Amino acid sequence: MLISVQTEDFDVTEVSRQLCKNRQDIGAITTFSGQVRDKSPDRNLLALELEHYPGMTEKSLTAIAEQAQSRWDIDDLAVIHRVGRLAPGENIVLVVVISAHRKDAFAACEFLMDYLKTQAPFWKKEITKNGEHWVEFKDSDRQASERWD
Amino acid sequence: MLISVQTEDFDVTEVSRQLCKNRQDIGAITTFSGQVRDKSPDRNLLALELEHYPGMTEKSLTAIAEQAQSRWDIDDLAVIHRVGRLAPGENIVLVVVISAHRKDAFAACEFLMDYLKTQAPFWKKEITKNGEHWVEFKDSDRQASERWD
């Protein structure tokens, strides 16, 4: 299990390769990458600032990952979340799940993202040409998370 | 839309980057990679031979991709399927979906794989130490595909 909170970028191929190393029993690899997205029509977003709670963030990611492992038939997984200042188009988060079975790999990957969004202590601030503001919690994220309960 | 049937390997990061090129409106990238998996306990599998129907295979992948685009709010996608002789651990298939929304990206990616497994003309033969045999169609794949109907 690979859990990391870091400022550096990640490479999906590299992380997948690392998880599959020396294995020949993996049929399915699912990945989710989240990127900084400029929702404004006029490209107003300059950057996103990602804040976390050192110590607790890692612990909650590990707890979420352990839940995924107990709920689905998966072989290994990685969760990497970046913090600091990120420009539009840059990577924010990566989830990789490897398994013999694609259904489990898909479900676990989606679960990890939904839980991470609502339960891991990260906060986003948008730095725009017109000023800064904290990103509001989305009710759709709460609903996405609750369907796994 | 990127559809390819090829003998060469692919790189998940590279294909994702290609789809996202010059875009800042992509929040979510989901990917599925299928690999040659040795299910035998004693590592009997030497290779997988992938056969396809040139012309029709590309057409059916395109039709499946167009269905995904009409059913979900996604921005672009790639489907790459390798053919020829592949060793255990090697990549077989890649699906990448990019979208503003992770829920659509996940659903479309899973749909593409389920449909590809049952509707695109590819056939797998296992070359083992004890001989060769064609892989049997799996009823679980039919069921996975039918749930989207």
Next chain:
Amino acid sequence: MAKLLYFASLREALDKDSEQLSLPADITTVAQLKDFLATRGAQWQAAFTEDAVLLVSVNQQMAQADSAISDADEIAFFPPVTGG
């Protein structure tokens, strides 16, 4: 001349991947073509009997037993697909 194609285990069973065939005038559907091919010998009969699960496409579109065929078509027979 119709073009017939055979894939995967079917290709191996028949020891043939393709052929050109002048369709007899009374063969106008996939089912009739299968009946015709089944008369070619033991391997062909086994492959084209009712219980064998065989898929068919006409001009690279999936087709059914009652699909119409003509002498200009590309008709392919193959087992259920197992890609991905």
Next chain:
Amino acid sequence: MAKLLYFASLREALDKDSEQLSLPADITTVAQLKDFLATRGAQWQAAFTEDAVLLVSVNQQMAQADSAISDADEIAFFPPVTGG
């Protein structure tokens, strides 16, 4: 001494990211600590009133209003999370 932490918009509103606090003897729950902090001035009152949606963790585990706290704990307050 308890260690108090404040994150994100709360940190900015209070202009403080952490502090050491000797918990008064009559403060034994999260709710009591919030009431105590709310008396520190306008910003604090706004942040720690009932309607403000504020999450709390005790020793890096999510906690509730009635969770017990002691003088050795690390107690963090923060808004709903928005990672990913």
